[in-house]
Amino acid sequence: MSRFFSEKYKDLTPYTPGEQPQDMQYVKLNTNESPFPPCEAVIAAAAVSAESLRLYPDPDCKALVNALASVYGVSPAQITVNNGSDETLNFAFMAYCDADHPAIFPDITYGFYSVFAALNGVPYEEVPLKADFSIDLEAIMASRATAFIANPNAPTGIALSLAEIEALLRSNPNRVVVVDEAYVDFGAESAVPLVNKYDNLLVVQTFSKSRSMAGARLGFGIGSAALIKDLNTIKYSTNPYNINRVTAAAGRAALENEAYTRENCRRIMENRAFTVAALEKLGFACTDSKANFIFAVHPKIDGKFLYLELKKRGVLIRHFEKARIADYNRITVGSREQMEIFLAKVKEILEETL
Ligand code: PMP
Secondary structure (H helix, E strand, O other): OOOOOOHHHOOOOOOOOOOOOOOOOOEEOOOOOOOOOOOHHHHHHHHHHHOOOOOOOOOOOHHHHHHHHHHHOOOHHHEEEEOHHHHHHHHHHHHHOEOOEOEEEEOOOOOHHHHHHHHOOOOEEEEOOOOOOOOOHHHHHHOOOEEEEEOOOOOOOOOOOHHHHHHHHHHOOOOOEEEEOOOHHHOOOOOHHHOOOOOOEEEEEEOOOOOOOHHHOOEEEEEOHHHHHHHHHHHHHHOOOOOOHHHHHHHHHHHOOHHHHHHHHHHHHHHHHHHHHHHHHOOOEEOOOOOOEEEEEEOOEOHHHHHHHHHHOOEEOEOOOOHHHOOEEEEEOOOHHHHHHHHHHHHHHHHHHO
């Protein structure tokens, strides 16, 4: 830290992103990326747009916002687009939280929420997950704080029903509920149909997972026009050009090819069921994941040991040090071939160790 670093950030612990190794080719199942490339139309649109990189992009991203509005059945004024859903989430902390409006979220959830809270000087409460790793909705409903709910939750993959989300929205119409649906396309129910009914609902989604565009950094928020206006005030006060031309063009092309996205999601869900069944045969217990990852524990194998052994053998998965989940590993669902390699290596390790 330099002697110039602002006091207000001196205790900030940044988010630790999953490894993006450059040293060798891994079977990479650690950061919930899609194993499938973006569709050809996306690649072609990105290439064409690169020809006009000389020019600033459209700060309103009108064409992209209109395309999202028609896919999600809302008006363009109800959509904001950002540099990954991480940026939308940060803007939500900036817009809807302060000393008088603290944040609340589960103790085991997306690790960035506590970082965004700290970055923005927002007090926050972490509500412990129940013993079965489900979210303690009653506790969150009882609070008045701005709620951040990953649905499905990460890294458990467990989803709340739409009725549960609606109960949370109703529990206090005077606080914002942010539903982070980064993984919703892999089998959970989206809260987007509720945005016209509840003006305290912000749904956040991303092109990173189901649309195979993690590298493009494109996320969006859907809510009432008033909530979206707040987020755009923050956007225009930081970086109006937060979506570059290539990403905007790629995003539009992806939205014109929703059948490709749906088919990829179907394949991921199929591979998830295949891998969970195989892991359970090997003695693992897995949560009921509705996401593009599996959260698994083995009664006789230490979580960190398994992660390190797999890494040595060229397979990367994600291990978290947090005490309550240190025995678990999060495994991104990849192609069938990747999952077969992963399972073969796991079998190898079990045979050598047990
Ligand atoms: N929310 C959750 C729950 C996530 O796991 C992630 C991915 N790390 C994000 C949001 C952010 O995704 P992105 O910024 O790539 O849209």
